[in-house]
Amino acid sequence: MEGVLEGIAVIGVSGRFPGAKNTAEFWDRLKSGQECITYFSKEEARACGIDEESINDPNYVFAGGILEDIELFDADFFSLNPREAENLDPQQRLFLECCYETLEDAGYSCNDYNYPIGVYAGSNMSYYFLYHLFNKLGVKDDLAIAVGNDKDYVATRASYEFNLKGPSVNIQTACSTSMTAIAMAYEGLLNYHCDMALAGGAGIKLPQKSGYMFQTGFIGSPDGHTRPFDADAYGTVFTSAVGVILLKRVEDAIRDGDHIYGVIKGMSVNNDGSTKVGFTAPSREGEAEVIAAAQGLAGVNAEDISYIEAHGTGTSLGDPIEVSALTMVFERQTDKKGFCAIGSVKSNIGHAISGAGVSGMIKTLLALKHKQIPPSINFRNPNPKIDFENSPFYVNTELIDWQTNGKPRIAGVSSFGFGGTNVHAVVEEAPPSQQHPSTRRYHMITLSAKSLNALDCMCVNLARHFEENPGINLADAAYTLHVGRKEFEYRRAIVCDSVSGAIGMLRAGRGEGIFSGQAKNMSCSDEGACSVMGKDLGQREVLESLAVLWMEGAPIDWLSFHEDEKRLKLPLPTYPFQRKRYWAEQYNMSELTRKSNFPSHAGDDLSNWFYSPLWKRAQRLPFDGERLDKEGIWLIFEDEMGLAAQIKSRLQEEGIETVTVSTANGYCRTGSSEYTINPESKEDHLRLIREVFHDKKPGPILHLWSVTGDKPFNSRRELFGRCERSGFGSLLFLAQALGECVIDDNIRLAVVSTGIHAISEERDVQPEKAVVIGPCKVIPMEYTNIFCQSIDVDLPDSNAPRDRLVAMILAELTAGKPETAVALRGCHRWVQSVENVEIEGCGDGCWVKDGGTYLITGGLGGIGLAVALHMAQFAKVKLILTRYSEFPSRERWQEWIDTHDSEDKTSGIISQLLQIEELGCRVMAAGVDTSSLEHMSELIQSAKARFGPINGVIHAAGISRNGLIQEKDIRLAAQVLAPKVSGILVIDELIGRDEPDFIVLFSSSSSILGEAGFIDYCSANSFLDAYAHYRNTISSTFTVSVNWDEWGQVGMAVNTGARSTRRKITVAEGMELLDRIISARSFEQVAVVPGDFLGRLEEINSFRLSSGQEHKQSANRAAAQDNRPKLGTEYIPPESETEKAIADIWQEQLGVYPVGINDDFFELGGHSLLATSMISILRKKFHKNINLQSFFERSTVAQLAEILGDYGEDMEGEYEEGEL
Structure with a gap:
């Protein structure tokens, strides 16, 4: 095709800027040289939650860029309900609005465009989430809040809302985000990944009337003014802006009659790499390379470029580097001086981060459209480090006509990001368009909206536009409205023969030639429209007939209507969104640090991170039979020791109806109120609940299947199997049955056990039973009508009376403020609490023996491997490291690395093992199931033969699977329990008699707090906690269970992609904490938690106590x-x-x-x-x-x-x- 103009055309623009609600207002502010920064008072800052210390600090700057009506949104237009709208980040809201406006500005309805449209965009972090929604997490709408505020969804939400099926890419390059998005769209179009592309970004800073603290040497301006290239340039002010442009291959745009703002002739993206003084610093070489590359792609000479829209942050370091880079590139092609204007939009609106680059691009496109260069304000004297006189550039300080001596107007646009991603574009003015006269005397103007109010606004806006542009081509305007607007229910059409006539009709709203109404689905509409289409479409009567049909909902083929014409699309007023306020109120920021556990300063004192669960004697509760629930039927899971029978007898004395259920091979009703079920059968539990509560109100449920006697067992693993089936499994099935039967009565579930906790001089502690603690903690989190309580008892001798114990158990079930964990020993009552404790152990791996042998299960995982590396730094140790999946033998390590890429996880592990060996250590690495006695026996025997006796064990093996109780598969839950529970039981069976120096069990804070979705994981860790206490009563080996909170660099939370805003433990901190715990040997169980752990525990316990109550959003x-x-x-x-x-x-x-x-x-x-x-x-x-x-x-x-x-x-x- 001859005469093809290479490049990518910009055919639509939209934006929101400080002081400007749209691009027209934006241009007015730019050309008049206005600074759009708002200065606010202390009272306004205080109302935004700024603390008094900051407000009264002389270095606090009360300045920012304000976007008007940011809390308003047209949720109905985008089919969002009020709650969804309120939970949606204003960055996403405004980006959606701007995308729609940009499409309409270009004359396109996304519903009628049958070719792929891409979306490339990015945004800032969500300050709205941080200041307005953070306190909602864990209450409800978590997923909606995440999707509505995470910047991963800016582009893809637009693609979904507008049914756009081209590439949808979320982009993040800090300050250059939106220009990088434009560059990616440019590349996508050149490579035919799409036929049009929306590109831009949203950067909104909240609270809007919050300033910042000026610090010498940082990027913030001391007075809120941004002075690019000026001698007094000391920084910028961070503000807000949203901008979107629509791009299309220029030959396609010309063919389709699109309005073109400008043509991107060349665009390039690069990164500085490390060739600069620091990560956030600019690089002269990097900037020069990207500018030169863009000019080369554009095929333009430096002398052809007459304006540069600079990045221009107004810093004493950045501005000279930017001008020097530009000068370096230009001087390769010309020695002319002072011919190219330079400016920066940041002088007007400040730095909008993710919205900065697109703001500069839109400014440049508007300048090309109007053939004027607006002033770069706040410039008086040049920065002494910039030699403008001997450069091709001058700072333009007034509005000037853009003269080019007959050459096309060409500009360069730069955007540089923290981290070194640089973008430069070469943009040329639009090619001239040729208007074509219309053969029609009359034209039909069509407008439609989702509401009558919007339609009225639409008419007023179009009338105003015609008044401001009296020479507009009416035929092109009608064509644009026909093919470039989505058709909605409320419609208005006018038939007119002049612009002045159109203005009068639009203002009048009714009269001859004006048709208004609501579209209806008419089966005859198509036929009627077709009969009209064959007639002279320039006749008034024909157009009025067509208008009537269109008003009633007839689908008109507008392209066929205009097929014999050469029409152009015009930028006309876009949809007038009917905005309402959707805004979550800002909450008390003093709560943020406490609730999120953010560190108050960098130097956290790790000594404050230690907590230990303790049992404390508490007042014994009085038993009052009158307070027992006598309305509902009590369901009792009967133990073999007769305790349930005695409880049943006491309840019957009080006139309470009871049902008992015992274990057997299957379901059977053995009496009027007696049943048997198989504890391993989910169906039996469901059938039981259906039958017992079919026509009766549920009362409390007592689960006593963890009350056992001295029944012998062959191994602790066999005992665990029994506890897993009749304890954990039965409670899981019970909760699922209650959920399946949709029982929403408030239910109190008491899990009674014997021998879980070693509190005093207990004869028979069985920590395997601790797997019931997970259900006790998690069930109330997932079933808000169920309150769970763990009651561990010490049975009196078989001949001793149990009346007192029965009364004490029933007293717990009548307590107004019940405890979640209680132990009853003799006549004493114990309750569990958690306290902050001090641990003064030494650091630097002082517990590691030189030449010692250590087993680390899970040692090839993130945390386990970190521990191994830590030990190797302080002693030449022999390490046995395991993981569940297969691991290559030592002789295959180098081969594995050679045949796998650097991203391979196993290769990375091998590399770290080689580092350990280089430190003089010996390593045995194996893939083995830690819960298998056979497999672990082979490994231990081999390790002992090679390394000698094992001096210490760190049991870090484990897996977690997120899944709500109602959907939890018992087989998958067993896989979570096995590595932790069976794993340590197997290890103890194999090496326990060797009396190693220590055994460290890696547990989780979830066993103390509970965690919805992790009933099995909480149970497994609860066992580890109980086992540590038990083991210290029978062995001289120091055993400790460490309840780690979330790690930030390694561990399960990282591997599963779990997200949390809480302060996380770093690897370095974790190693120092572990050093202290092992060397001090002070506690059998230690929780390691940054932040206010007691506050978190209090909130969770309050939630459990409120189970059964309605949790509603206020007002x-x-x-x-x-x-x-x-x-x-x-x-x-x-x-x-x-x-x-x-x-x-x-x-x-x-x-x-x-x-x-x-x-x-x-x-x-x-x-x-x-x-x-x-x-x-x-x-x-x-x-x-x-x-x-x-x-x-x-x-x-x-x-x-x-x-x-x-x-x-x-x-x-x-x-x-x-x-x-």
């Missing part, structure tokens, strides 16, 4: 008054109790009020993810099972009420099984 309904969206259905209030109950649930969950009986869940802003949550609530409320498909098919209040049936007093206590 949701009050906040949602009168926010009912405009729907296609009339509001009809609910009448029946069922309708009212469903409507109340929807109002609460969707944040919409009021909800009528014919309102559709999905029209109100619901979606499939929220539907699953709603089904769970409805199941509990109505005691019926509803599947997702049924909900989709019957999604109004009335439809659901019809199939759910009556809801009232007659339903209380009933359970009905069924599928809808």
Whole structure:
């Protein structure tokens, strides 16, 4: 094709900037040389939560860039319910708005464009999450908050909202993010990855009226002014901006009649590497290389470039480096001086981080469009380190016409990011477009919106645009509105023959030639439209007939309508979003440090990180039979020692109905209130709950299957198997059965055991039973109507009376403020607490023996390997390191490294093992199942033969699998329990008699706190804790269980991608903490937790105690008054109790009020993810099972009420099984 213009055209722009709600206002501010920085008062800063110390500091700068109405959003337009909108980061909100505006500015409706459109974008971290939503975590909406605020979803959300099917790429390069996004879009178009691409970024700083602390030598300006290239340039001010541009191959844009703002002729991206003084410092060489590369790709000579939009941060270091880099490149091609203007948008709006680069690009495109160069303000005297007189550049300080002596106007745009990613673009003015006259006398202007208010605004905006542009081509305007706008329900069409006539009609809103109404689905519309299309489309009567059909919803083929014309698209006013306030209030920032456990300063004192669970004598509770729950039926899982029988007898004396269940091979009803079940059968537990609670109110549940006597066992592993089946497994199945049967009555579950805890002089401690502690801690987190309590007892002799013990157990079940963990010993009551403790051990691996042999299970994992490397630094040790999966033998290590790439995980482990060997240590590495006696026996025997006796054990093996109890598979749970529980039992069986110096068990803080989704992991670690206490009573070997909190660089949380805002333990800190614990030998169990561990524990225990209560957002309904969206259905209030109950649930969950009986869940802003949550609530409320498909098919209040049936007093206590 001859005459093809190479490059990528920019055909649409949109943005939000300090002091400017759109690009038109932005240009007005730029050309008039306005500084758009806001200075605010101490009172305003105080209202934003800034602390008094900062406010009163003389170095605090009260300046920032403000985006107006940032809390407003048109949630209805984007089909988001109020709660979703409130949880959405304003960066994502404004990016969505700008994307839509950019498409409309270019004259495109994404619904009618059948070719791939890409999205390339990035944003700042979410300050909205940090200051407004952080305190919601762990309450509800966690997933919605994460997706709505993580910068990983900026581009992909836009692709989803607008059905864009090209590449969708989230980009992060710090300050150059949005320009890198444009560069990636540019490359994507050149490589035909898409046919159009949205590109840009969003950078919003919150709170908006918060300033910053000036520090000499840092990037912040001392007075809030940014002075690029000036002698008084000492920094910038960080602000906010959002910008988006639409790109298209220039030949395609010309062919399609697109309006072109400018053409990117060449663009390049690079990184400085390490050729600079520091990571955040700029590099002259790096900047010069990227500028030269872009100019080379563009094929332009330096003398052809007459304006540079510089990165221009206004720092004494960065500005001279940038000008020097530019000069270096230009002087390779010319020796002319002072011919190229230079400026920076940061002088007007400050530094918008992820929105900075696109702001500079949009400024340059607007300058090319208007053929003017706006002033770079705040410049008086040049930086003495910049020799402008002997350079090609001058700082432009006033609005000037962009003169080029007949050559095309060409500019360069730079953006450089912290970390060294540099971007430069060469942009040329748009090629001239040729207008074509229209053969039609009359033209039909069509406008449509989602609401009548929006439609009225649309008419006013278009009339104003026509008034400001009286020479506009009316035919092109009509064409743009026909093919470049999505068609909505509320419509208005005018038939006119002039711009002035159009203005009058748009202002009038009604009259001859004006058609208004709501589109309806008409089966005859297509035929009617076709009959009109064959006639003279320039006749007024024909256009008016077509307008009527379009008003009623007839689909018009606008491309066929215009097929004989050569029309151009024009930038016209875009959709007038009808914004409302969706804004979570900022919470008390003093709470942030406590709740998130962020360090208050860099020098954390590790001595404050040690905690130990302790048993304390507490007041014995009085027993009062009148306080027992006598309304519900008590379910008792009966032990073999007769304790449950005595409890049952006492309850019957109080007139309480009981049901007992014993272990057997299968389900059987053996009496009127006696059952047997197989403890390993999930189905038996479900059948039991269904039958017992079918028509009766549930009372407390007592689970006594962990109450045992002196029944012999062959090994502790055999005992664990029994405890796993009748303790952990049974409780798991019990919780699943209660959930499956949709029992939402408040239930108190007491798990009674013997011999878990070594508190005083117990005769028979069986720590294997501690696997029931996990369910006790986690069940209340996942089933908020169930409160769990662990009661460990010491049975009196068989001949001794047990009345006192029975009374003490029942007293625990009547306590108004019950303890979650209680031990009853004789006449004494003990409760568990956690205290901050001091451990003064030595550091630097003082516990490691030179020449010693140490077994580290999980030693080839992240934490285990870190421990091995730490030990090797202080002594020539012999290490036995394991992992579960296969590991290459020593002779294959080098071969493995040679045949695998550097990203291979095993290669990385081998490299670290070789480092250990280089330190003079010996290593035996093996893939082995630590829970297998056979496999571990072979390993231990081999290791002893090679290295000698084992001096110490660190048991760090373990796996975790996230999964809610209701979906938990017992077989997978067993795989989580095995490496920790069976693992240490096997090791102890093999080497325990050798009396090693120490055994360190790597447990988790989750065994103390509990953690939803990890019932099996919590149980496994609870066993380790109990085992450490037990082992110290029978052996001289020091055994300690360390409840580690989350590690930040290695460990399970990193491997599984778990996210947490809490302070994490670094490897270096972990090693120092481990040194202290092992060398001090002070405690049998130590929790290592940064931050306020006691505060976290208090919050979690408060949550457990509140189980069964409704957890609702405060004042949701009050906040949602009168926010009912405009729907296609009339509001009809609910009448029946069922309708009212469903409507109340929807109002609460969707944040919409009021909800009528014919309102559709999905029209109100619901979606499939929220539907699953709603089904769970409805199941509990109505005691019926509803599947997702049924909900989709019957999604109004009335439809659901019809199939759910009556809801009232007659339903209380009933359970009905069924599928809808």
